[in-house]
Amino acid sequence: MTMRVEPAGIDIEVSPGETLLQAAWRAGYDWPTLCYARGTCTACRCEVLDGLHLLSERTEAEVALLGDLDRRVRRANPRRIRLACQATASGHITVRKPGVKKQSTVEDQEAANVERQ
Ligand code: FES
Numbered sequence: 001m002t003m004r005v006e007p008a009g010i011d012i013e014v015s016p017g018e019t020l021l022q023a024a025w026r027a028g029y030d031w032p033t034l035c036y037a038r039g040t041c042t043a044c045r046c047e048v049l050d051g052l053h054l055l056s057e058r059t060e061a062e063v064a065l066l067g068d069l070d071r072r073v074r075r076a077n078p079r080r081i082r083l084a085c086q087a088t089a090s091g092h093i094t095v096r097k098p099g100v101k102k103q104s105t106v107e108d109q110e111a112a113n114v115e116r117q
Pocket residue numbers: 032033034035036037038039040041042043044045083084085086
């Protein structure tokens with residue numbers, strides 16, 4: 001199944017049982033995080049634009065962290081906010097997560113250094 005990530009328009013394959021964040025990392029993408037998938041920071045949170053019913057139930061970490069966020073952030077549907085390090089998908093979904101981008105490789109960094117010289 002595929003996860004479309006907007007606004008970048010990136011398509012990432014998600015395997016069964018894999019979290020959205022694990023899928024992004026496996027595919028070579030950076031995804032905002034502070035706790036590196038420990039379920040404690042909320043930096044990985046994304047808004048589900050399509051396929052909300054195809055995501056796993058909120059985990060205890062999400063209930064604890066997002067429940068508080070639900071009360072503080074006024075949104076049309078706060079249930080659309082999920083932690084990418086906790087949620088798994090069972091079908092094609094679309095999420096909104098600014099800041100997702102391809103990880104730079106050693107070759108990319110070397111090329112950037114050459115351009116700077
Ligand atoms: S990466 Fe920190 S809560 Fe998901």
